[in-house]
Amino acid sequence: MKLPVLRSRRLPAEVTVRVPGSTSNCGAGFDSLGMALSIYNEITLTRGDWRGSRPGAASDTHGLDMADEAAGLFFVRAGVEEIGYTLAIRGEVPMSRGLGSSVTLRAGVVAGLNELTGAKLSKDDLCSLVTQLEGHPDNATPAVIGGFCVARCDASTGELLGVLRKPIGKELCFVVASPNQELETKKARGILPKELPYFDAVKSVNSATYVVAAFLTGEYDRLRHAVKDFLHEPYRLPLIPGAKPAIEAGVAAGALTGWLSGSGSSVLCVARPKDAAKVGRAMAAAFTAHKLTATVHALYADNDGLKIVKRG
Ligand SMILES: Nc1ncnc2c1ncn2[C@@H]1O[C@H](COP(=O)(O)OP(=O)(O)OP(=O)(O)O)[C@@H](O)[C@H]1O
Protein backbone atom coordinates (compact mmCIF):
# COMPACT_ATOMS: atom_id res chain seq x y z
CA MET A 1 0.00 0.00 0.00
CA LYS A 2 1.32 3.44 -0.97
CA LEU A 3 1.35 5.88 1.96
CA PRO A 4 0.41 9.51 1.27
CA VAL A 5 3.44 11.81 1.23
CA LEU A 6 3.10 14.58 3.81
CA ARG A 7 4.82 17.74 2.64
CA SER A 8 5.49 20.64 4.96
CA ARG A 9 4.71 23.78 2.98
CA ARG A 10 7.69 26.14 2.96
CA LEU A 11 6.79 29.45 4.54
CA PRO A 12 7.42 32.34 2.17
CA ALA A 13 10.09 35.00 2.81
CA GLU A 14 8.02 37.67 1.06
CA VAL A 15 4.37 38.15 0.30
CA THR A 16 2.34 40.80 -1.53
CA VAL A 17 -1.33 41.33 -0.68
CA ARG A 18 -3.58 43.30 -3.01
CA VAL A 19 -6.36 45.02 -1.05
CA PRO A 20 -9.26 46.98 -2.60
CA GLY A 21 -10.20 50.43 -1.45
CA SER A 22 -13.82 50.82 -0.36
CA THR A 23 -16.60 53.31 0.08
CA SER A 24 -18.55 53.15 3.31
CA ASN A 25 -21.76 54.41 4.95
CA CYS A 26 -23.36 54.59 1.44
CA GLY A 27 -25.46 57.44 2.76
CA ALA A 28 -27.24 56.66 6.01
CA GLY A 29 -25.72 53.20 6.60
CA PHE A 30 -23.29 54.74 9.07
CA ASP A 31 -20.73 52.18 10.37
CA SER A 32 -22.81 49.43 8.70
CA LEU A 33 -22.64 49.49 4.88
CA GLY A 34 -19.63 49.31 2.60
CA MET A 35 -18.62 48.40 -0.95
CA ALA A 36 -15.24 47.25 -2.22
CA LEU A 37 -14.07 49.20 -5.29
CA SER A 38 -11.72 48.50 -8.20
CA ILE A 39 -8.93 50.67 -6.82
CA TYR A 40 -6.08 48.90 -5.00
CA ASN A 41 -3.10 49.11 -2.71
CA GLU A 42 -0.44 46.41 -2.64
CA ILE A 43 1.15 45.70 0.72
CA THR A 44 4.41 43.75 0.60
CA LEU A 45 5.91 42.20 3.73
CA THR A 46 9.44 40.76 3.67
CA ARG A 47 10.53 38.60 6.60
CA GLY A 48 13.43 39.99 8.67
CA ASP A 49 15.49 38.71 11.60
CA TRP A 50 14.67 41.74 13.76
CA ARG A 51 11.68 42.65 15.93
CA GLY A 52 8.84 44.79 14.58
CA SER A 53 8.46 46.60 11.27
CA ARG A 54 10.89 48.54 9.10
CA PRO A 55 9.99 50.73 6.12
CA GLY A 56 10.76 49.53 2.61
CA ALA A 57 11.11 53.16 1.51
CA ALA A 58 10.90 56.54 3.25
CA SER A 59 7.26 56.94 2.13
CA ASP A 60 6.31 53.80 4.09
CA THR A 61 7.44 55.24 7.44
CA HIS A 62 4.08 56.96 7.89
CA GLY A 63 2.32 53.59 7.97
CA LEU A 64 4.56 51.86 10.55
CA ASP A 65 2.60 52.66 13.73
CA MET A 66 -0.63 51.42 12.18
CA ALA A 67 1.17 48.31 10.89
CA ASP A 68 2.71 47.60 14.33
CA GLU A 69 -0.69 47.83 15.99
CA ALA A 70 -2.18 45.46 13.41
CA ALA A 71 0.72 43.03 13.75
CA GLY A 72 0.47 43.08 17.57
CA LEU A 73 -3.19 42.05 17.50
CA PHE A 74 -2.51 39.47 14.77
CA PHE A 75 0.20 37.67 16.80
CA VAL A 76 -2.10 37.48 19.85
CA ARG A 77 -5.17 36.29 17.89
CA ALA A 78 -3.24 33.80 15.76
CA GLY A 79 -1.19 32.54 18.72
CA VAL A 80 2.03 32.50 16.67
CA GLU A 81 5.51 33.72 17.48
CA GLU A 82 6.29 37.33 16.50
CA ILE A 83 8.39 37.92 13.39
CA GLY A 84 10.04 41.07 12.08
CA TYR A 85 9.33 42.39 8.58
CA THR A 86 9.89 45.14 6.06
CA LEU A 87 6.73 46.97 4.98
CA ALA A 88 6.13 48.44 1.51
CA ILE A 89 2.85 50.14 0.56
CA ARG A 90 2.19 50.84 -3.13
CA GLY A 91 -0.98 51.66 -5.01
CA GLU A 92 -3.68 54.09 -5.90
CA VAL A 93 -5.88 54.38 -2.82
CA PRO A 94 -5.43 57.97 -1.64
CA MET A 95 -4.79 58.56 2.06
CA SER A 96 -7.50 60.07 4.28
CA ARG A 97 -9.95 60.56 1.41
CA GLY A 98 -12.73 58.27 2.60
CA LEU A 99 -11.70 55.29 0.45
CA GLY A 100 -10.55 53.00 3.22
CA SER A 101 -6.77 53.51 2.86
CA SER A 102 -6.22 52.60 6.52
CA VAL A 103 -8.03 49.28 5.99
CA THR A 104 -5.87 48.45 2.96
CA LEU A 105 -2.85 48.80 5.24
CA ARG A 106 -4.30 46.96 8.25
CA ALA A 107 -5.79 44.14 6.18
CA GLY A 108 -2.65 43.88 4.06
CA VAL A 109 -0.45 43.52 7.14
CA VAL A 110 -2.57 40.88 8.87
CA ALA A 111 -3.16 38.88 5.66
CA GLY A 112 0.56 39.14 4.85
CA LEU A 113 1.61 37.95 8.32
CA ASN A 114 -0.94 35.15 8.05
CA GLU A 115 1.02 33.87 5.03
CA LEU A 116 4.51 34.54 6.40
CA THR A 117 3.77 32.70 9.66
CA GLY A 118 1.55 29.96 8.18
CA ALA A 119 -1.09 30.87 10.77
CA LYS A 120 -4.06 29.97 8.53
CA LEU A 121 -6.57 32.48 9.87
CA SER A 122 -9.69 32.36 7.68
CA LYS A 123 -11.23 35.34 5.85
CA ASP A 124 -13.90 35.44 8.59
CA ASP A 125 -11.12 35.73 11.19
CA LEU A 126 -9.48 38.50 9.15
CA CYS A 127 -12.81 40.39 8.89
CA SER A 128 -13.19 40.27 12.63
CA LEU A 129 -9.59 41.26 13.31
CA VAL A 130 -9.56 44.20 10.89
CA THR A 131 -12.94 45.37 12.24
CA GLN A 132 -11.48 45.41 15.74
CA LEU A 133 -8.49 47.43 14.51
CA GLU A 134 -10.68 49.94 12.65
CA GLY A 135 -13.36 50.22 15.35
CA HIS A 136 -16.13 49.68 12.78
CA PRO A 137 -16.82 47.09 10.07
CA ASP A 138 -17.96 49.07 7.04
CA ASN A 139 -14.61 49.35 5.21
CA ALA A 140 -13.02 46.33 6.88
CA THR A 141 -15.48 43.70 5.64
CA PRO A 142 -15.66 44.64 1.93
CA ALA A 143 -11.88 45.08 1.77
CA VAL A 144 -11.44 41.49 3.01
CA ILE A 145 -14.30 39.69 1.21
CA GLY A 146 -15.34 42.09 -1.58
CA GLY A 147 -18.77 43.17 -2.79
CA PHE A 148 -21.48 45.19 -1.06
CA CYS A 149 -21.40 44.31 2.63
CA VAL A 150 -23.89 44.80 5.43
CA ALA A 151 -22.17 44.15 8.75
CA ARG A 152 -23.46 43.82 12.30
CA CYS A 153 -21.44 44.41 15.48
CA ASP A 154 -22.03 43.93 19.19
CA ALA A 155 -23.43 47.22 20.51
CA SER A 156 -21.20 47.32 23.58
CA THR A 157 -17.96 45.60 22.53
CA GLY A 158 -17.94 46.43 18.80
CA GLU A 159 -17.12 42.79 18.04
CA LEU A 160 -18.12 41.73 14.50
CA LEU A 161 -21.17 39.46 14.79
CA GLY A 162 -21.98 38.90 11.15
CA VAL A 163 -21.63 40.16 7.60
CA LEU A 164 -23.85 39.64 4.57
CA ARG A 165 -22.30 40.15 1.15
CA LYS A 166 -23.78 40.80 -2.31
CA PRO A 167 -21.62 40.87 -5.44
CA ILE A 168 -22.38 43.88 -7.63
CA GLY A 169 -22.00 43.58 -11.41
CA LYS A 170 -20.73 45.98 -14.04
CA GLU A 171 -24.19 47.49 -14.61
CA LEU A 172 -23.19 50.07 -12.01
CA CYS A 173 -20.25 52.42 -12.03
CA PHE A 174 -19.03 54.21 -8.92
CA VAL A 175 -17.69 57.61 -9.90
CA VAL A 176 -15.40 58.94 -7.19
CA ALA A 177 -14.06 62.48 -6.99
CA SER A 178 -11.22 62.88 -4.48
CA PRO A 179 -10.31 66.50 -3.78
CA ASN A 180 -6.78 67.58 -2.93
CA GLN A 181 -7.76 67.96 0.71
CA GLU A 182 -7.27 65.21 3.29
CA LEU A 183 -9.82 64.60 6.05
CA GLU A 184 -8.69 62.22 8.77
CA THR A 185 -11.36 59.80 9.96
CA LYS A 186 -10.52 60.64 13.58
CA LYS A 187 -11.25 64.32 12.99
CA ALA A 188 -14.39 63.59 10.92
CA ARG A 189 -15.77 61.39 13.73
CA GLY A 190 -14.86 63.97 16.37
CA ILE A 191 -17.18 66.61 14.92
CA LEU A 192 -20.30 64.43 15.01
CA PRO A 193 -22.98 65.41 17.56
CA LYS A 194 -23.57 63.40 20.74
CA GLU A 195 -27.34 63.41 20.14
CA LEU A 196 -29.63 63.49 17.11
CA PRO A 197 -33.16 64.77 16.57
CA TYR A 198 -35.43 61.68 16.69
CA PHE A 199 -36.85 62.15 13.19
CA ASP A 200 -33.37 62.60 11.67
CA ALA A 201 -32.74 59.03 12.82
CA VAL A 202 -36.09 57.85 11.47
CA LYS A 203 -35.54 59.45 8.03
CA SER A 204 -32.04 57.99 7.87
CA VAL A 205 -33.25 54.45 8.65
CA ASN A 206 -35.86 54.85 5.92
CA SER A 207 -33.25 55.78 3.31
CA ALA A 208 -30.63 53.21 4.40
CA THR A 209 -33.03 50.27 4.37
CA TYR A 210 -34.33 51.26 0.92
CA VAL A 211 -30.79 51.55 -0.46
CA VAL A 212 -29.92 48.10 0.91
CA ALA A 213 -33.05 46.65 -0.70
CA ALA A 214 -32.18 48.24 -4.06
CA PHE A 215 -28.68 46.72 -4.00
CA LEU A 216 -29.94 43.31 -2.89
CA THR A 217 -32.75 43.07 -5.44
CA GLY A 218 -30.67 44.59 -8.24
CA GLU A 219 -33.44 47.11 -8.97
CA TYR A 220 -30.83 49.79 -9.39
CA ASP A 221 -33.13 52.39 -10.93
CA ARG A 222 -34.73 52.52 -7.47
CA LEU A 223 -31.50 54.12 -6.23
CA ARG A 224 -32.46 57.34 -8.00
CA HIS A 225 -32.40 60.09 -5.33
CA ALA A 226 -32.64 57.37 -2.64
CA VAL A 227 -29.73 58.50 -0.45
CA LYS A 228 -30.88 60.92 2.25
CA ASP A 229 -28.62 60.98 5.25
CA PHE A 230 -29.14 62.94 8.44
CA LEU A 231 -26.61 61.09 10.60
CA HIS A 232 -23.25 62.37 9.39
CA GLU A 233 -23.32 64.14 6.01
CA PRO A 234 -24.93 67.36 7.32
CA TYR A 235 -22.03 67.73 9.78
CA ARG A 236 -19.17 66.64 7.50
CA LEU A 237 -20.02 68.03 4.05
CA PRO A 238 -19.51 71.65 5.16
CA LEU A 239 -15.86 70.77 6.01
CA ILE A 240 -15.13 70.04 2.33
CA PRO A 241 -15.65 72.97 -0.06
CA GLY A 242 -17.48 71.78 -3.17
CA ALA A 243 -18.41 68.33 -1.83
CA LYS A 244 -22.19 68.82 -1.63
CA PRO A 245 -22.30 70.66 -4.99
CA ALA A 246 -20.21 67.84 -6.51
CA ILE A 247 -22.78 65.20 -5.49
CA GLU A 248 -25.60 67.42 -6.76
CA ALA A 249 -23.76 68.07 -10.05
CA GLY A 250 -23.16 64.34 -10.54
CA VAL A 251 -26.85 63.59 -10.04
CA ALA A 252 -27.85 66.46 -12.37
CA ALA A 253 -25.48 64.96 -14.99
CA GLY A 254 -27.28 61.61 -14.87
CA ALA A 255 -26.10 59.72 -11.77
CA LEU A 256 -28.71 57.75 -9.84
CA THR A 257 -27.60 58.97 -6.44
CA GLY A 258 -24.50 59.93 -4.49
CA TRP A 259 -22.93 60.13 -1.06
CA LEU A 260 -19.98 61.31 0.96
CA SER A 261 -17.54 58.41 0.72
CA GLY A 262 -16.76 57.14 4.22
CA SER A 263 -15.82 60.07 6.38
CA GLY A 264 -14.69 62.09 3.32
CA SER A 265 -13.14 63.96 1.69
CA SER A 266 -14.08 62.04 -1.49
CA VAL A 267 -17.63 62.04 -2.79
CA LEU A 268 -19.14 59.27 -4.89
CA CYS A 269 -21.95 59.05 -7.42
CA VAL A 270 -23.58 55.80 -8.53
CA ALA A 271 -24.12 55.86 -12.29
CA ARG A 272 -24.84 53.67 -15.25
CA PRO A 273 -21.51 53.13 -17.10
CA LYS A 274 -22.71 55.10 -20.16
CA ASP A 275 -23.18 58.19 -17.96
CA ALA A 276 -19.97 57.84 -15.93
CA ALA A 277 -17.70 60.18 -17.93
CA LYS A 278 -20.25 63.01 -17.94
CA VAL A 279 -20.94 62.53 -14.22
CA GLY A 280 -17.21 62.60 -13.43
CA ARG A 281 -16.66 65.82 -15.37
CA ALA A 282 -19.56 67.50 -13.56
CA MET A 283 -18.24 66.42 -10.15
CA ALA A 284 -14.72 67.67 -10.91
CA ALA A 285 -16.08 71.00 -12.16
CA ALA A 286 -17.98 71.51 -8.90
CA PHE A 287 -14.76 71.12 -6.91
CA THR A 288 -12.90 73.44 -9.31
CA ALA A 289 -15.57 76.09 -8.73
CA HIS A 290 -14.65 75.86 -5.04
CA LYS A 291 -10.90 76.12 -5.75
CA LEU A 292 -10.12 72.44 -5.10
CA THR A 293 -8.68 70.06 -7.67
CA ALA A 294 -10.27 66.62 -7.69
CA THR A 295 -8.97 63.36 -9.11
CA VAL A 296 -11.83 61.41 -10.67
CA HIS A 297 -11.97 57.61 -10.95
CA ALA A 298 -14.81 55.68 -12.62
CA LEU A 299 -14.73 52.40 -10.67
CA TYR A 300 -16.63 49.13 -10.50
CA ALA A 301 -17.36 47.01 -7.45
CA ASP A 302 -14.57 44.58 -6.53
CA ASN A 303 -16.19 41.25 -5.73
CA ASP A 304 -13.12 39.33 -4.55
CA GLY A 305 -11.69 41.29 -1.64
CA LEU A 306 -8.07 40.96 -0.65
CA LYS A 307 -5.85 38.55 -2.57
CA ILE A 308 -2.34 37.20 -2.20
CA VAL A 309 -0.79 38.21 -5.52
CA LYS A 310 2.84 37.20 -4.88
CA ARG A 311 4.65 34.69 -2.64
CA GLY A 312 8.40 34.36 -2.79
N1 LIG B 1 -0.15 54.74 1.41
C1 LIG B 1 -0.02 54.84 2.74
N2 LIG B 1 1.21 54.97 3.29
C2 LIG B 1 1.35 55.08 4.62
N3 LIG B 1 0.32 55.09 5.50
C3 LIG B 1 -0.92 54.99 5.02
C4 LIG B 1 -1.16 54.86 3.62
N4 LIG B 1 -2.48 54.80 3.42
C5 LIG B 1 -3.05 54.89 4.65
N5 LIG B 1 -2.13 55.01 5.61
C6 LIG B 1 -2.40 55.14 7.06
O1 LIG B 1 -3.81 55.34 7.21
C7 LIG B 1 -4.10 56.65 7.77
C8 LIG B 1 -5.32 57.24 7.10
O2 LIG B 1 -6.45 56.69 7.72
P1 LIG B 1 -7.86 57.44 7.74
O3 LIG B 1 -8.78 56.56 8.52
O4 LIG B 1 -7.69 58.85 8.18
O5 LIG B 1 -8.29 57.50 6.22
P2 LIG B 1 -9.03 56.50 5.25
O6 LIG B 1 -8.95 55.11 5.81
O7 LIG B 1 -8.45 56.71 3.91
O8 LIG B 1 -10.52 57.04 5.27
P3 LIG B 1 -11.95 56.33 5.57
O9 LIG B 1 -11.77 55.49 6.82
O10 LIG B 1 -12.91 57.46 5.77
O11 LIG B 1 -12.28 55.52 4.39
C9 LIG B 1 -2.82 57.44 7.50
O12 LIG B 1 -2.66 58.50 8.42
C10 LIG B 1 -1.74 56.37 7.64
O13 LIG B 1 -1.46 56.11 9.01
Ligand SMILES: N[C@@H](CCO)C(=O)O
Ligand atom coordinates in the same frame (compact mmCIF):
# COMPACT_ATOMS: atom_id res chain seq x y z
N1 LIG C 1 -18.21 54.72 9.17
C1 LIG C 1 -16.95 55.40 9.24
C2 LIG C 1 -16.20 55.19 7.95
C3 LIG C 1 -14.86 55.85 7.91
O1 LIG C 1 -13.86 55.04 8.46
C4 LIG C 1 -17.20 56.89 9.46
O2 LIG C 1 -18.01 57.45 8.71
O3 LIG C 1 -16.61 57.49 10.35
